[in-house]
Amino acid sequence: MHQHILQLYNSAKKQQRLIIGLMSGTSLDGLDVALCKVSGHGMDTQIDVLAFDTVDYDDDYKQKIKTVFARRECDLELVTLLHPWVGQLHGKMVLQCLAKWKVDAADIDVIASHGQTIYHCPKSQHNQSDFNHGTLQIGDSDHLAVTTGITTIGDFRQKHIAAGGEGAPLAVYGDYLFFSSLIENRILLNMGGIANLTFLPQSADASAVFSSDIGPSNTIMDAYIQCYFAPLHYDKDSLIANRGQINQPLLDELCQDEFFNLDFPKTTGPEVFNLAYLHQAQTTTNTLQLSHEDVMATLNRFSAMMIAQAINQCSEKLADVTVYASGGGIHNPLLMKHILSLCPQLHEIKNTHALGIDPDAKEAVLFAILANECLAGGQQRFGNQAQGIPTITMGKVSFAD
Ligand SMILES: Nc1ncnc2c1ncn2[C@@H]1O[C@H](COP(=O)(O)OP(=O)(O)OP(=O)(O)O)[C@@H](O)[C@H]1O
Numbered sequence: 506m507h508q509h510i511l512q513l514y515n516s517a518k519k520q521q522r523l524i525i526g527l528m529s530g531t532s533l534d535g536l537d538v539a540l541c542k543v544s545g546h547g548m549d550t551q552i553d554v555l556a557f558d559t560v561d562y563d564d565d566y567k568q569k570i571k572t573v574f575a576r577r578e579c580d581l582e583l584v585t586l587l588h589p590w591v592g593q594l595h596g597k598m599v600l601q602c603l604a605k606w607k608v609d610a611a612d613i614d615v616i617a618s619h620g621q622t623i624y625h626c627p628k629s630q631h632n633q634s635d636f637n638h639g640t641l642q643i644g645d646s647d648h649l650a651v652t653t654g655i656t657t658i659g660d661f662r663q664k665h666i667a668a669g670g671e672g673a674p675l676a677v678y679g680d681y682l683f684f685s686s687l688i689e690n691r692i693l694l695n696m697g698g699i700a701n702l703t704f705l706p707q708s709a710d711a712s713a714v715f716s717s718d719i720g721p722s723n724t725i726m727d728a729y730i731q732c733y734f735a736p737l738h739y740d741k742d743s744l745i746a747n748r749g750q751i752n753q754p755l756l757d758e759l760c761q762d763e764f765f766n767l768d769f770p771k772t773t774g775p776e777v778f779n780l781a782y783l784h785q786a787q788t789t790t791n792t793l794q795l796s797h798e799d800v801m802a803t804l805n806r807f808s809a810m811m812i813a814q815a816i817n818q819c820s821e822k823l824a825d826v827t828v829y830a831s832g833g834g835i836h837n838p839l840l841m842k843h844i845l846s847l848c849p850q851l852h853e854i855k856n857t858h859a860l861g862i863d864p865d866a867k868e869a870v871l872f873a874i875l876a877n878e879c880l881a882g883g884q885q886r887f888g889n890q891a892q893g894i895p896t897i898t899m900g901k902v903s904f905a906d
């Protein structure tokens with residue numbers, strides 16, 4: 506048996522494994538790195554997040570990625586060069602965290618790497634009959650593995666598409682295994698660049714679980730701030746949106762995209778919800794002269810309305826449901842206030858801290874759970890294919906040498 510297979514076999518047999526979960530999201534703010542002690546698998550998965558850091562990306566990284574990110578036309582040579590470059594950079598960032606945490610790389614069983622999405626195009630978006638759904642993450646795991654010396658499991662999304670899903674949201678798998686409850690109906694709401702949710706029925710009945718992207722959370726707001734308020738990256742504490750007035754015609758127009766009329770499950774991204782989308786809506790409503798503050802106030806309300814609409818849709822037949830939020834949007838007070846005001850059945854929106862997971866670390870932890878399933882699980886049945894949750898094992902294994 507090859508020594509790498511033996512090492513994986515030994516990791517899979519262990520009572521507890523150390524898995525580093527990595528997530529680099531659509532906001533391009535940094536690489537989320539979560540050191541997780543994982544035991545068990547399936548519904549018995551236990552996670553202890555021993556350390557968490559977001560390693561900020563510098564302007565050079567953001568510039569390079571933005572050159573190709575969510576663009577239909579870009580320099581294919583640059584894409585080819587970025588694929589290994591991002592993998593090596595993520596590897597160096599992992600080593601930086603390990604040094605900071607004083608953890609030996611030899612003690613880590615595997616890294617679970619999401620990579621960097623540069624393009625996502627479900628059928629509903631590309632409308633080309635010859636093609637199925639597509640998604641592309643760069644930052645190849647071989648480069649992470651060689652850079653760190655740690656076996657790396659990556660490229661989780663392709664199997665989901667191969668098995669009939671849209672390649673996202675994958676959070677549902679970890680949400681179901683780790684956050685299901687027999688005490689309450691739960692909605693796990695993640696508000697990153699794009700918002701998504703997982704509905705977990707109190708019955709924990711896998712066939713009743715569903716998950717979907719909702720629409721933009723921060724992505725258009727961030728793009729607007731980066732365009733008009735550089736060097737700011739986002740509207741910290743909603744300071745700018747708070748100074749503006751909501752423009753109703755623009756708001757109504759922003760809500761018109763056909764994505765919002767599609768049934769769950771569905772996915773989207775900054776390929777659709779971007780500054781061009783805003784510009785089109787402003788042109789249609791003759792609101793190009795609005796102040797930046799009014800635009801931000803309107804965008805903030807727009808994100809909140811679409812998020813609230815999805816929560817209300819999930820909970821309309823339920824006596825009670827508890828929402829646990831995560832992702833950077835929880836730090837945007839105006840967004841949170843709007844969502845709460847638009848969901849009259851909710852008394853509060855909790856965050857995943859209440860369930861033992863730092864809300865900023867949640868997505869990185871989810872990839873650690875997927876890697877744990879790849880290694881030591883695999884018998885769990887999830888929902889059904891029609892709900893975009895096929896029963897599959899995700900991730901490809903890269904060895905260090
Ligand atoms: N204090 C704050 N005030 C307002 N917004 C904030 C604050 N802190 C973070 N954010 C928002 O959260 C964003 C980052 O969120 P997060 O890291 O969850 O996104 P992501 O993981 O990159 O996205 P996705 O989940 O869509 O891939 C920032 O770009 C910003 O818009």
Ligand SMILES: CC(=O)N[C@H]1[C@@H]2OC[C@@H](O2)[C@@H](O)[C@@H]1O[C@H](C)C(=O)O
Nearest residue numbers: 622625640673674675676699701868
């Ligand atoms: C293609 C892609 O990278 N999608 C991301 C993005 O960010 C949020 C939302 O859009 C979600 O669908 C997904 O990430 C999370 C981690 C997921 O798959 O659950």
